[in-house]
Amino acid sequence: MKIIACIKQVPDSEAKVKAENGQITWGEAPLVINPFDEYAVEGALQQKEALGGTVAAVCIGPESAKEALKHALAMGSDQAILISDPALSILDTAGAARVLAAAVKKIGDADMVVFGRQTLDDGTGLTAAQTARALGWPMLGLAGQIKVDGGSVQIERVTEEGRQSLKGKLPAVLSVVQSIGEPRYPSFMGIRKASKAEIPVWTLADLGIAAPETVVKRLEIVTPPARETVVEIIGGETPAQIAEQLADKVLAEKVL
Amino acid sequence: MKTLVYIDHFKGEIQPASWEALGLGKSLGSVSAIVFGKGLDAIIKAAFEHGAEEVYAADDAALEDFRVEVYASTLSALASSTNPNLILFPMTARTRELTAMTAMDLNSGVLTDVTGLEANGDKVIATRPIYEGKLLEKVTCSAPIQLVTIRGRAFPKPAQEPVKTGKVNKVEVKSEALTTVEGYSASEVAVNLGDAGIIVTGGRGVSNNPSLTPPDGLDEKQAEIWRAQQGFALVTDLAGVLGGAVGASRAAVDGGYITYAHQVGQTGKVVSPDLYIACGVSGAIQHLVGMRNAKVIVAINKDPEAPIFKVARYGVVGDLFQVVPALTEAFKKKLGK
Ligand SMILES: Cc1cc2nc3c(=O)[nH]c(=O)nc-3n(C[C@H](O)[C@H](O)[C@H](O)COP(=O)(O)OP(=O)(O)OC[C@H]3O[C@@H](n4cnc5c(N)ncnc54)[C@H](O)[C@@H]3O)c2cc1C
Numbered sequence: 090m091k092i093i094a095c096i097k098q099v100p101d102s103e104a105k106v107k108a109e110n111g112q113i114t115w116g117e118a119p120l121v122i123n124p125f126d127e128y129a130v131e132g133a134l135q136q137k138e139a140l141g142g143t144v145a146a147v148c149i150g151p152e153s154a155k156e157a158l159k160h161a162l163a164m165g166s167d168q169a170i171l172i173s174d175p176a177l178s179i180l181d182t183a184g185a186a187r188v189l190a191a192a193v194k195k196i197g198d199a200d201m202v203v204f205g206r207q208t209l210d211d212g213t214g215l216t217a218a219q220t221a222r223a224l225g226w227p228m229l230g231l232a233g234q235i236k237v238d239g240g241s242v243q244i245e246r247v248t249e250e251g252r253q254s255l256k257g258k259l260p261a262v263l264s265v266v267q268s269i270g271e272p273r274y275p276s277f278m279g280i281r282k283a284s285k286a287e288i289p290v291w292t293l294a295d296l297g298i299a300a301p302e303t304v305v306k307r308l309e310i311v312t313p314p315a316r317e318t319v320v321e322i323i324g325g326e327t328p329a330q331i332a333e334q335l336a337d338k339v340l341a342e343k344v345l
Numbered sequence: 346m347k348t349l350v351y352i353d354h355f356k357g358e359i360q361p362a363s364w365e366a367l368g369l370g371k372s373l374g375s376v377s378a379i380v381f382g383k384g385l386d387a388i389i390k391a392a393f394e395h396g397a398e399e400v401y402a403a404d405d406a407a408l409e410d411f412r413v414e415v416y417a418s419t420l421s422a423l424a425s426s427t428n429p430n431l432i433l434f435p436m437t438a439r440t441r442e443l444t445a446m447t448a449m450d451l452n453s454g455v456l457t458d459v460t461g462l463e464a465n466g467d468k469v470i471a472t473r474p475i476y477e478g479k480l481l482e483k484v485t486c487s488a489p490i491q492l493v494t495i496r497g498r499a500f501p502k503p504a505q506e507p508v509k510t511g512k513v514n515k516v517e518v519k520s521e522a523l524t525t526v527e528g529y530s531a532s533e534v535a536v537n538l539g540d541a542g543i544i545v546t547g548g549r550g551v552s553n554n555p556s557l558t559p560p561d562g563l564d565e566k567q568a569e570i571w572r573a574q575q576g577f578a579l580v581t582d583l584a585g586v587l588g589g590a591v592g593a594s595r596a597a598v599d600g601g602y603i604t605y606a607h608q609v610g611q612t613g614k615v616v617s618p619d620l621y622i623a624c625g626v627s628g629a630i631q632h633l634v635g636m637r638n639a640k641v642i643v644a645i646n647k648d649p650e651a652p653i654f655k656v657a658r659y660g661v662v663g664d665l666f667q668v669v670p671a672l673t674e675a676f677k678k679k680l681g682k
Pocket residue numbers: 124547548549550551553554593594595596597608609610611612613614624625626627628629630631632635645646647648651663664665666
């Protein structure tokens with residue numbers, strides 16, 4: 090099994106993200122591997138353990154994104170590749186998919202390319218299916234379980250309507266959700282190995298493609314209007330009294 | 346503006362945000378509906394009743410199960426031949442993948458999970474939350490056929506006109522499916538949190554009722570799940586009286602108390618109901634990003650310091666095992682149920 094996991098680096102959930110002069114800032118908050126992509130790496134490693142083979146983590150991003158790749162290495166990935174090029178600073182998901190598809194071809198002989206469900210920053214959840222389209226491979230989305238059987242892969246797809254079993258031929262593109270299981274913590278050995286790893290950087294020239302056109306363009310960033318909520322604590326002698334008052338308050342809000 | 350609206354459904358069960366998309370399309374100009382699947386008469390009828398001028402229908406056995414490759418090829422061919430300015434979709438797991446692939450075929454892009462839309466000639470400017478709703482961005486799509494998915498409950502529903510009908514255009518299926526659906530789990534009911542106007546959520550606190558005695562023969566973990574299920578029964582009763590859906594924190598899902606489809610938050614679902622009642626939920630940031638846009642938030646938690654109270658409009662500091670059933674009774678009485 091040759092597996093590729095696609096990961097992105099994003100500001101941590103706890104970060105106070107703000108718009109300043111049309112730029113997005115998050116102060117000193119750390120950048121982390123996109124939490125959904127930890128599940129992707131976990132899913133990839135599970136398959137490597139079950140079937141043998143290798144996992145390569147791939148990220149499009151600036152030099153600093155090597156830290157996210159090191160996390161994937163520390164979790165147990167065998168290889169990490171950063172794709173970085175000044176021409177990629179403004180990229181929409183279709184563009185990212187074209188670049189990732191080129192990287193998958195350059196790596197060669199992949200059986201499976203695994204994605205997270207979506208990113209925390211732009212959060213479109215489009216890139217996996219767009220990479221599948223660019224490669225012409227089947228898309229098996231929202232996998233909560235993965236089972237490879239000969240030349241096919243079968244997933245349990247987790248959606249609002251419950252689970253369904255979906256099957257397609259390898260090579261295939263998958264996206265992974267939380268039901269795959271908690272991402273493993275990097276081991277001490279893993280962290281040591283990752284800290285010493287040389288991560289190659291590929292440019293567009295290395296991939297042999299031109300910068301993709303950007304179709305989706307950001308015009309403006311807006312800070313959402315602040316919500317001033319002051320909590321009103323409902324007290325009372327008995328639960329029945331509290332409930333009585335609370336129900337009246339809620340009914341007065343006219344939301345029922 | 347010429348708009349097509351994709352009506353998303355699962356085995357004939359229509360995603361309500363499809364009608365919100367249809368209403369939005371109508372407010373922008375001419376609007377026709379797109380319906381894919383097998384056995385579509387009821388959906389086509391409903392599309393006319395909600396304001397579609399025409400319907401494009403691909404009724405074919407190859408489309409019985411949603412398989413994204415064949416759906417996307419069929420949609421791309423339809424878009425190329427009809428040339429709309431805009432295709433609107435309700436945001437669902439299916440339309441995420443469908444729009445993604447269709448955009449690749451059309452050399453276009455998708456404005457995803459949109460909560461606001463303005464028209465500027467034949468172009469749209471969409472507003473969408475980014476960074477887990479901490480910011481909003483305004484985005485455009487420079488391609489001639491713009492694709493937009495809208496978040497449920499962000500746009501008003503159009504009124505229904507019972508007798509309206511119109512022209513149905515038959516759409517041919519293009520290409521082959523690359524996957525097969527081998528089966529659906531029957532045990533899970535659809536949990537449509539995105540469209541719910543009222544959500545009652547249980548957190549880890551629902552397992553914390555020491556005065557309940559689990560049946561004999563359960564190990565510690567089984568006893569915890571048994572306790573949690575008693576707790577969730579109370580949450581479900583309250584949701585039932587209010588006509589709402591049941592949500593869960595990740596701790597509740599990871600604890601095995603309830604399925605992942607119920608999870609609200611960063612790795613679950615982002616919801617925006619009118620009323621959100623959080624029972625035994627601490628209010629970790631990863632939970633808050635999923636629900637803080639609810640109109641009215643009620644928190645029931647025995648810890649007065651729990652961060653959930655920072656986003657709540659009303660709070661009760663108390664034991665959910667006492668407060669929740671009392672609240673269910675109070676609403677029953679006041680709503681005449
Ligand atoms: C990458 C990542 C993604 C995550 N994604 C999500 C997500 O999508 N959704 C999510 O919810 N979390 C998510 N989390 C987890 C999140 O950080 C919290 O751990 C989780 O939300 C806690 O759930 P909880 O509030 O139910 O449990 P706890 O934090 O354990 O809180 C339980 C609460 O119940 C109260 N309580 C206990 N007994 C009672 C009682 N009898 N009556 C009243 N109150 C009682 C307690 O006072 C406490 O406040 C994520 C975490 C990470 C790292």
